[in-house]
Amino acid sequence: xxxxxxxxxxxxxxxxxxxxxxxxxxxxxxxxxxxxxxxxxxxxxxxxxxxxxxxxxxxxxxxxxxxxxx
Numbered sequence: 001x002x003x004x005x006x007x008x009x010x011x012x013x014x015x016x017x018x019x020x021x022x023x024x025x026x027x028x029x030x031x032x033x034x035x036x037x038x039x040x041x042x043x044x045x046x047x048x049x050x051x052x053x054x055x056x057x058x059x060x061x062x063x064x065x066x067x068x069x070x
Contacts, residue, residue: 003027 007027039054
């Protein structure tokens with residue numbers, strides 16, 4: 001299905017990853033889970049920092065942005 005070229009499948013969760021593999025999808029899978037329907041989504045230069053702080057406050061944990069994202 002997609003095995004002839006390197007493929008990255010980006011999804012908002014990992015809930016169907018195994019079903020996609022079973023259906024013949026190959027390549028890498030990346031989960032990008034950010035519930036943007038919750039919390040601030042400002043048009044601001046520090047959007048990632050605001051999102052990370054909101055997620056840490058709302059769902060627990062610490063946050064830090066990787067150096068290459070700044």
